Amino acid sequence: MTNGEGHTIYMLGIGGIGMSALARYYHSQGHTVVGYDRTPSPLTRQLEDEGMAIHYEDRPDLLPAHIDFVVYTPAVPKDLKEFEVLRQNNIKIMKRAAALGKVTEGHFTIAVAGTHGKTTTTAMVAHILNECGRSTTAFIGGIANNFNSNLLLSKEKDFVIVVEADEFDHSFLQLHPNISIINSIDADHLDIYGDRQHLVQSFNDFADLTESKVIVKEDLAITTDRGIRFGFGEGSDYRAEIIKSEQGVTDFIIHDEGEMTEVKLPMAGKHNVMNATAAFIAARQIGLDTKAIAQALSTFKGVKRRFDVRVKNARHCYIDDYAHHPEEIRSCLTAIKSSFPEKKLTLVFQPHLFSRTRDFMDGFAEVLALADTLILLDIYPARELPIEGITSQALLDRVQLADKRLCSKSELVNLIESEKPELLVTMGAGDIDRFVEPLENMIKTW
Numbered sequence: 001m002t003n004g005e006g007h008t009i010y011m012l013g014i015g016g017i018g019m020s021a022l023a024r025y026y027h028s029q030g031h032t033v034v035g036y037d038r039t040p041s042p043l044t045r046q047l048e049d050e051g052m053a054i055h056y057e058d059r060p061d062l063l064p065a066h067i068d069f070v071v072y073t074p075a076v077p078k079d080l081k082e083f084e085v086l087r088q089n090n091i092k093i094m095k096r097a098a099a100l101g102k103v104t105e106g107h108f109t110i111a112v113a114g115t116h117g118k119t120t121t122t123a124m125v126a127h128i129l130n131e132c133g134r135s136t137t138a139f140i141g142g143i144a145n146n147f148n149s150n151l152l153l154s155k156e157k158d159f160v161i162v163v164e165a166d167e168f169d170h171s172f173l174q175l176h177p178n179i180s181i182i183n184s185i186d187a188d189h190l191d192i193y194g195d196r197q198h199l200v201q202s203f204n205d206f207a208d209l210t211e212s213k214v215i216v217k218e219d220l221a222i223t224t225d226r227g228i229r230f231g232f233g234e235g236s237d238y239r240a241e242i243i244k245s246e247q248g249v250t251d252f253i254i255h256d257e258g259e260m261t262e263v264k265l266p267m268a269g270k271h272n273v274m275n276a277t278a279a280f281i282a283a284r285q286i287g288l289d290t291k292a293i294a295q296a297l298s299t300f301k302g303v304k305r306r307f308d309v310r311v312k313n314a315r316h317c318y319i320d321d322y323a324h325h326p327e328e329i330r331s332c333l334t335a336i337k338s339s340f341p342e343k344k345l346t347l348v349f350q351p352h353l354f355s356r357t358r359d360f361m362d363g364f365a366e367v368l369a370l371a372d373t374l375i376l377l378d379i380y381p382a383r384e385l386p387i388e389g390i391t392s393q394a395l396l397d398r399v400q401l402a403d404k405r406l407c408s409k410s411e412l413v414n415l416i417e418s419e420k421p422e423l424l425v426t427m428g429a430g431d432i433d434r435f436v437e438p439l440e441n442m443i444k445t446w
Contacts, residue, residue, distance in 0.1 A: 006030075006031070007026075007031045007032070007068040007069070008031070008032040008034065008064055008066055008067050008068050009023075009026050009031050009032070009033050009034070009067075009068060009069060009070075009071060010034050010035065010036075010063065010064060010067045010069075010070045010071075010086075010091075011023050011033060011034070011035040011036070011070070011071050011072070012035070012036050012070065012071070012072035012073065012076045012080070012082065012083065013035075013036070013037060013072060013073035013075055013076040014033075014035025014036065014037050014044065014047065014052070014054055015035075015037035015038075015039075015040075015041050015043050015044040015047075015054070016037075016073050016075060016096075017043070017141050017142060017143075017150055018073070018096055018100075018139070018141055018150075018164070018166065019035075019071070019073050019096055020043050020044075020047055020150060021139045021140065021141075021150040021151040022071065022096060022099060022100060022103070022139065023035060023047060023052060024047070024050065024149070024150075024151045024153075025103065025137070025139070025151060025153070027050060027051065027052060028153055032064075033047075033052045033053075034052065034053045034054070034064050034067075035047070035052060035053070035054045035055075036054070036055055036056070036058070036062075036082060037054060037056060038056065039056060040056055044056075058080050058081050058082055059081070059082070060081055060082050060084075060085040063082060063085065063086070067086070067091050068092075069091065069092040069093070069094065070086055070091055070092065070093040070094070071093075071094055071095070071096055071099045072093065072094075072095060072096065073095070073096050074095060074096075074168065074169040074171070075382065075383055077383065095169075095171065095174070096171070097166065097169075097171035097172065097173075097174040097175070098174045100139065100163060100174065100175065101174040101175050101176065103161070104161050104163060104175060104176070104177075105176075107137075107159060107160065107161045108160050108161070108178050108286075109160070109161045109162075109163060109175070109176070109177045109178050109179075110125055110160065110161070110162045110163070110177060110178065110179045110180070110181070110282050110286075111162075111163050111164075111165040111172065111175050111177035111179075111180045111181070111206075111210075112125065112162070112163070112164055112165055112180075112181045112183075112278075113165040113166075113167060113172050113180060113181065113182050113183075113203065113206055114167075114181070114182055114183040114184040114185070114217075115167065115184050115185055115186045115199075115325065115327075116183075116184045116186065116271070116325065116327060116328045116331070117183045117184055117271060117274070117275045118141065118164050118165065118166075118181075118183065119140060119141040119142040119164060119303055119306060119322075120142075120272065120275045120302070120303050120306050121181060121183055121275040121278050121279050122138065122139075122140050122141065122162055122163070122164040123138075123140050123142065123144040123146070123300075123302075123303050124275060124276060124279035124297065124300055125138070125162045125181075125279045125282050125283065126138035126140060126144065126147075126152050126162045127144070127146045127147075127296060127299075127300050128279055128280075128282075128283045128288070128293055128296040128297065129160060129162065129283065129286075129288070130146075130147075130152060131292075131295070131296035131299065132283070132288045132289070132292045132293065132296060134160060134286070134288070135154045135155070135156040135158060135159040135160065136152055136154055136159055136160050136161075136162060137151075137152060137153055137154045137159050137160075137161050137162075138151070138152040138161070138162040138163070139151060139161075139162070139163045139164060140152070140162075140164060140303070141164040141166070142303040142304060142305060142306060142322070143303065143304040143305075144301075144302075144303050144304075145301035145302050145303060145304060146299075146300065146301045160286065163175065163177075165177070165180070165206065167199070167202060167203065167206075168192065169192055170192070170202055172202075172206050173202070173205055173206060173209065175206075175209065176209055176211065177209065177210050177211065178210070178211045178212050179210065179212055179213050179214075179215065179282055179285055179286075180206065180207065180209075180210040180213075180214050180215065181215045181216075181278045181279075181281075181282060182203055182206070182207065182214065182215070182216045182217065182220060182222055183216075183217050183274060183275060183278050184217065184220070184327075185199065185200055185203050185220050185221070185222075186325060186327045200221050203220075203222060204221075204222055204223060204224075207222050207223075207224045207227075208224070210224075210226065212226065212285070213226055213227075213228050213285055214226050214227045214228070215227075215228045215230065215278050215281045215282060215285075216228070216229060216230075217229070217230060217231055217274060217278070218230060218231030218232075218233050218235065218236045219231065219233075228281055228285075230274070230277045230278055230281055231274070231277075232270075237256070237257075238254055238255070238256050238277055238280070238281050239254070239255040239256075240252050240253070240254055240255075240273050240274065240277045241253045241254075241255065242270070242273060245268060245338065245339075246339070247339065248266065248267065248268045248309065248339050249264065249265070249266050249267075249268075250264075250265045250267060250268060250269075250272070250273055251263070251264050251265075252265065252273050252276075254277055254280055256284075259290070261280070261290045261291070261293075261294050262294065263276060263280070263294045263297050263298070264294075264297075264298045265297055265298070265300070266298065266299075266300065266301070266302075267300070267302060267307060268307065268335040268336070268338065268339045269307065269331060269332070269334070269335030269338075270331070270334075270335070271331040271335070272307070272335070276297055276300075279297070280293050280294075280297070283296075304320075305320055305321060305322040305433060305436075306321060306322055307319060307321055307332060307335065307336075308320045308321065308436075310436065310439075310440040310443075311440055311443045311444055315422065315446065316420070316421075316422055316423075316424070316443050316446055317340060317343065317422070317423045317424070318423075318424045318425075318426075318439060318440060318443050319336060319423075319424070319425045319426075320425070320426045320427075320433075320436050321425065321426070321427045322427075322428075322429055323427050323428075323429075324351075324352040324356070324427075324428055324429035324430075325356070325360070326360050326363030326364050326366070326367045327363075327367075329349075329364070329367045329368070329370075329427065330367045330370070332425075332427070333345070333347070333367065333370045333371065333425070334370070336423070336425060337370070340423055343422050343423035344372045344373070344421070344422055344423060345370075345371050345372045345373070345423045345425060346371065346372065346373040346375065346419070346421035346423065346424050346425070347368065347371035347373065347374050347375065347425045347427060348375045348377065348407075348412065348416075348424070348425070348426045348427065348432070348435075349368060349374065349375070349376055349377065349427045349428055350377040350378075350379075350380050350427070350428030350429075350430045350431075350432040351364070351376075351377075351378075351379040351380065351392060351395060351428065351430075352379070352380050352382065352428055352429040352430050353379070353380070353381070353382055353383075353384055354379055354381060354384050354385075354386055354387040354390045355384060355387065357379055357390050357395060358387055358390045361390075361394070361395060361398060362398065364395055364398075364399075365395060365398035365399045365400070368395075368399050368401070369399050369400050369401045371401065371425075372403065373403040373404070373421065374396075374399060374401055374403070374404040374405070375404075375405060375406075375407045375412070375415065376392045376395065376396050376399075376404070376405070376406050376407065377392065377406075377407060377408075377409060377412070377428070377432065378391075378392050378406075378408070378409070379391065379392055380428065380429070380430025380431060380432075382430065392406055393406060409431075409435075412435060413435065413438055413439065413442065416439060416442070416443075417442060420446055424439070424443065426439065
């Protein structure tokens with residue numbers, strides 16, 4: 001179904017980061033790819049430039065005359081008119097995760113899971129394999145700076161697949177990896193799982209689907225007899241030891257049964273040391289040399305919107321990050337503060353989802369207080385309707401911080417222009433990304 005030419009594939013929600021990578025893959029295989037998304041974006045414009053037809057209205061009359069199969073993301077509303085017409089016409093419809101599972105069939109697959117860190121770790125694994133000469137196709141949940149894309153395509157027929165395994169809507173249970181990585185399981189997506197216990201069970205189910213080794217962080221409740229544990233603790237199979245971290249570069253050692261490998265990672269934060277250690281282990285499991293892996297990690301350029309340093313000069317620094325869960329925010333802000341201890345940190349945060357804001361209200365309030373100045377945008381609803389009493393004002397009221405305020409998106413750029421913060425951080429998983437380039441261009445003129 002995904003090899004050969006001639007299929008017309010229709011993609012609902014084609015502009016999503018995971019969907020667009022799959023669209024690019026299908027397109028590279030000679031298929032005709034057509035799609036719908038709610039709003040145009042830089043990513044959809046790139047897909048159009050690459051030859052894919054996309055429309056932005058829910059209009060069944062714009063559907064292609066012939067469709068072989070449909071791929072959709074669960075983020076697309078189920079009451080979409082196009083959805084109903086496609087169902088009525090008995091066209092094969094599958095979730096993105098199932099489609100991705102089909103693509104991976106017949107290929108050695110490394111799948112990276114975790115409530116946080118999976119995009120960076122996926123990009124790291126893909127970069128290591130690519131730098132070490134291993135033919136690789138990778139589906140990444142962000143734009144990897146080394147490839148300037150969310151898709152790495154192998155030029156050969158026999159290749160390893162590296163794929164980000166998303167826990168949302170149990171999507172990762174559609175995969176059957178040879179090697180898997182699980183680097184975090186913090187309570188999230190409780191609108192799907194109900195409670196943390198069911199989330200943990202789903203990660204265990206994912207581990208059970210893994211054919212060979214499960215690379216798992218030392219403190220996670222994953223029960224498997226095929227596990228390789230990593231962490232900072234003495235009991236880990238692979239133990240990381242940080243030597244020094246300054247100016248966004250971390251020197252650390254990976255200990256493995258008496259062997260030591262020195263790594264110079266051009267990233268800050270303990271969480272990125274863990275991501276790099278997990279990627280190191282995955283590369284070792286397919287036989288790559290330790291020094292070659294370390295060399296590859298030293299040239300890793302990160303992922304857009306993951307501790308993404310957009311401006312760094314003597315006067316001002318601007319960092320953008322995708323963090324949208326309290327623990328992600330804590331890791332990111334802690335790393336930023338340790339990298340720039342002398343600078344006053346101004347954080348612009350856009351909460352993502354009413355349900356997540358409700359479920360973690362106290363956690364958000366605690367970690368947002370790590371900033372020196374907090375600018376809070378309205379909650380980005382994504383797929384949700386408002387929940388009574390769950391607002392950015394309610395969250396702001398709980399943050400124990402003197403310098404805090406609400407701001408509308410229309411006022412944000414002018415506010416930043418007037419205050420000219422020395423260390424600016426924008427953060428969130430909604431449409432706050434639309435401000436990154438305007439803010440970057442403005443700050444460079446200060």
